[in-house]
Amino acid sequence: MLQKIEILNFKLENGKVLTKTPLFYQTFGQPIGNAPIVIVNHALTGNSYVTGENGWWNDLIGIDKIIDTNNFTIIAFDIPGNGFDGNPENLITNYKDFTAKDIASIFLEGINVLKIESVFALIGGSLGGGIAWEMANLQPDKFQNLIPIATDWKASDWVIANVLVQDQILNNSDNPIVDARLHAMLLYRTPQSFKKKFNRNKKADLNDFQIENWLVNHGLKLQNRFKLAAYKLMNHLLKTIDITKETNDFAVSARKISANIHIVSVDTDYFFIPDENRETFEILEPIKQNVFYHEIKSIHGHDAFLIEFDQLAQILEPIFNKQKHQNYVNA
The missing domain is CATH 3.40.50.1820 (Alpha/Beta hydrolase fold, catalytic domain)
Incomplete structure (x- = not known):
């Protein structure tokens, strides 16, 4: 509670x-x-x-x-x-x-x-x-x-750099949380992880790759859970450690x-x-x-x-x- x-x-x-x-x-x-x-x-x-x-x-x-x-x-x-x-x-x-x-x-x-x-x-x-x-x-x-x-x-220089990219997306994109999440997931996973999970497979009856659908769905789920102000804050805090x-x-x-x-x-x-x-x-x-x-x-x-x-x-x-x-x- x-x-x-x-x-x-x-x-x-x-x-x-x-x-x-x-x-x-x-x-x-x-x-x-x-x-x-x-x-x-x-x-x-x-x-x-x-x-x-x-x-x-x-x-x-x-x-x-x-x-x-x-x-x-x-x-x-x-x-x-x-x-x-x-x-x-x-x-x-x-x-x-x-x-x-x-x-x-x-x-x-x-x-x-x-x-x-x-x-x-x-x-x-x-x-x-x-x-x-x-x-x-x-x-x-x-x-x-x-x-x-x-x-x-x-926060290393690498973290600070990626926080900046996230911040730019969050402040300039027409679809900020979804687009920022697309970028973030490429930092949180690896090429090997994606290959094991998706192996270039496509969605049934569609031309979209499964990896594309998975990323977009991650973005949409986060958009449903987070207000933009909250996500901007969470991202910003990373670079201040x-x-x-x-x-x-x-x-x-x-x-x-x-x-x-x-x-x-x-x-x-x-x-x-x-x-x-x-x-x-x-x-x-x-x-x-x-x-x-x-x-x-x-x-x-x-x-x-x-x-x-x-x-x-x-x-x-x-x-x-x-x-x-x-x-x-x-x-």
Whole structure:
């Protein structure tokens, strides 16, 4: 069930003040205070509905799943303005006012309102993982485990470039959400993934290739779920990820994070490329003992974190081991 927290007089990174910010969220599993807390940050087109009927991470979160709702309290916040409450325009006047750090700060405000002192795991994929990096940087002792998946602690030049292309489409196309989604899916999948799925097959009784129909349908589905203002905001946030704004030095910023850091990349990711994550691990390994690198092997590219559930479950299982927490008692 969607719940709401009102955050008053929130100051954005650019200095503007939001008098009232609605933060929507959902909880799953055990009541708050009865079990270890897991915060799940959704990706660009996701929302707080992480498990249950049509939950987007049902393969990982639920009864007897890796993140077991019998043993954990799962909390998922909606990025303010994502429109999951049906009213993105209530918040967005200028989508470029917001940064990933602002969203991270708003989420942390929500955690404080819920009186949560410690979080067992903070996990997120893509944009959600970038926001997770920002949250851990802002409150480095709040989280026991930081698990950023198919993401990075900063927007690379490649990400920034593609955000610009998306922004241009969203502001200049006659059919902005559909057209932007067509382009985005070419970043989220790979040529090998498309070949395996479609193999140049055509739609029955039509001259259209199946890949064309699939892409257009993806665009139309997103258009039905997203308002333009919300999609512009989500896209823009990607290019603002950067935990080094204060230090200009990743090692300095990341060293203070006390959490175990589990970096999960995808070997064929064309968006948040694995080379960047390997470089991050190489920087951290000499200065931080509790940092770990994991890599999903897949032909599917960036979206593998939403497809390769068996591999992701194997990576996460040692972190979310049921036996470790079955006798949890709130202090």
